[in-house]
Amino acid sequence: MDTTTPQDLLPPSLPEPGAPEPGALDASLSRRGFLRGAALAGTGLVAATVAACAPAAAPTWTFATSNPLPAPATPTPAPTPAATPTMSMGPASPTPAPSQPTGDIPAGWSEHDVAARTVVRRFIGNLAPALKGIYGDAAFARLADILGAADNYPELSQPPAFAQVPQVVLTDLTSPLTPTLDGDVKVFEITVDEIEHRIDEKMAPVQVLGYNKAWPGPTIRATEGERLRVKFTNNLKETTGVHFHGIDFEDFFMDGVPFVTQKPIPPGETFTYEFTASPAGSMMYHSHHNATDQVGRGLLAAFIIDPKDDRDPRAAYAKKYGVGYDREYTWISNDTQPGGFTINGHGFPATVPVIAAVGEKVLIRFMNEGIMMHPWHSHGNTMRVVARDGRPLGSASFDCDTLGVNPGERWDAVITAERAGLWAFHCHILPHVEGLDGMFGMVTALVVVPEKAHVDAIYKALGIG
Ligand SMILES: [Cu+2]
Secondary structure (H helix, E strand, C coil): CCCCCHHHHCCCCCCCCCCCCCCHHHHHCCCCCECCCCCCCCCCCCHHHHHHHHHHCCCCCCCCCCCCCCCCCCCCCCCECCCCCCCCCCCCCCCCCCCCCCCCCCCCCCHHHHHHHHHHHHHHHHHCCHHHHHHHHHHHHHHHHHHCHHHCCHHHHCCCHHHCCCCHHHHCCCCCCCCEEECCEEEEEEEEEEEEECCCCCECCEEEEEECCECCCCCEEEECCCEEEEEEEECCCCCECEEEECCCCCCHHHCCCECCCECCECCCCEEEEEEECCCCEEEEEEECCCHHHHHHCCCEEEEEEECCCCCCHHHHHHHHHCCCCCEEEEEEEECCCCCCCEECCECECCCCCEEEECCCEEEEEEEECCCCCEEEEECCCCEEEEEECCEECHHHCEEECEEEECCCCEEEEEEECCCCEEEEEEECCHHHCEECCEECECEEEEEEECCHHHHHHHHHHCCCC
């Protein structure tokens, strides 16, 4: 494995590193995004979900005659019109009709099994060939068998689902939101817009709202103690107000609660919030006006305040929270209409996986912008929880594999990647993650690869870095 070069890992159907990438993948990564710092972009090796979850599931669903899977048609399915995500606890799945099966349904399988496999095929897409160079021939053979690669199914030649939609969190890595300076004040300018947004690559776009035309909005990042001025221009046809969540404001009129600390921002007008970034930690900003509706429609984003320190932000983090990190991943959940159960504005298989090399530490900043608690379950690798709402837990830091995150809360968890493999990573309220058509919603994967060069290769394959 030591002699493997990144080039060896590239799926043949992906562009050469550095070559212009005209496709959706490139477009999706052209904005700010994902993980800052070094982040974990996504890869799609997600058979994790397959390996970790599927074998244990013995589906007992029955398929009502009124809700049959569509008849096989073309190899490449058209987008399902207006598949409306649902947050009901019932059996209805918000996922669109999956790709049609290629070949016969294996003996003993149901249509559910075929649909469930198809979703994972979409998640992995044309990164599947890279698994061979990363995990070796034997593991690759098993994964290929699990996926049914011999079918030469359509998704083998398509980018992973998460690479076919804009991924703001991912592109934070490549083009973070950059302020201008007015003296010592960092000035950010953000618009509030009506947008079309894709929950995944197949569902019809939903009409929602976004900061800087993105859901989630751009991550605002600052260092503790810095003075910030953030201007929001309301391009909506309705009023709004913006709250920076978790901040110790000196001036309560900056708190962003219409009719308590300000009047709502009318359409066409700009409101400026100015405050000192404090305390350090994983914070958020979101609408605080008609918020059940506006946050549910996408007015939510991460606000990260790095600890003040003379050293770099990661060293400062290690000093304050007791553990450092090599990679960083922002994980904003939401669970209302019209998006349904989402991580960073997308539902599985369009959720970007967390990727790390063995031995690397990944900081995950869980942020719950929804209306219900979600217990995030990490397969195969322990989470070390070091902060709640930005505040260090210190000696109360703890290890776990399932971490409940309530609405409004932020928890920082550091995973030390210990075992290579494809590991499911999902909410453990089962109706949030699995339906008649297999997994959907609040599911992604932790992809642990043997060496850092594999991470780099995956990024290159995805057109990042
Ligand atoms: Cu959940």
